[in-house]
Amino acid sequence: MKNLSNLSPAPGSHRTRKRLGRGIGSGLGKTSGKGHKGQLARKSSDVGAGFEGGQTPLYRRIPKFGFTNKRTKVIFNVLHVSQLNDFADGERVTRETLAKKGLLKYKGCPVKILGGGELKKKLVVEVEKVSSGARATIEKAGGQIQGNE
Secondary structure, eight states: OOOGGGOOOOTTSOOOOOOTTSOGGGSSOTTTTSOSSSGGGSTTOOOOTTOOTTSOOHHHHSOOOOOOOTTTOOOOEEEEGGGGGGSOTTOEEOHHHHHHTTOOSSTTOOEEEEOOSOOOSOOEEOOSEEOHHHHHHHHHTTOEEOSOO
16 A cells, blocks of 8 residues: 555656766766767867868758749649540549549649640540640540630
8 A cells, every 4th residue: 555655656767867977986987978078078068960060061061952932832733635535525524523533643732734645535624724735635626625724
């Protein structure tokens, strides 16, 4: 039975602190675990992360390859006109119908159709963007483009 006279912390919950600089027999006497001399052995050695002793640090030696703003970048689901041949003649092509056919890579992202390949079906296309080449191919096949392009 536990009472105030026999309370103790749980095993492993209390660790004794390192007593630095308390003689050679303690195992951490003399240099107190800091090695011999040098900047890191001093009492006020507050060297920042990435500091290389005055040498140009790695993050400044590596070139920059350009800037892409990932917060405002729009990622499109890109499709070629030839992929629209999966639809039946006269069918309406929307983001939802493309998703049902498994043609979209990114869920919730807008769709852009590019003019790669041939179209053999007459379709009504309702997507966010259509390239000029794709527009010509779709209209040449007898289809039409609706909505905001």
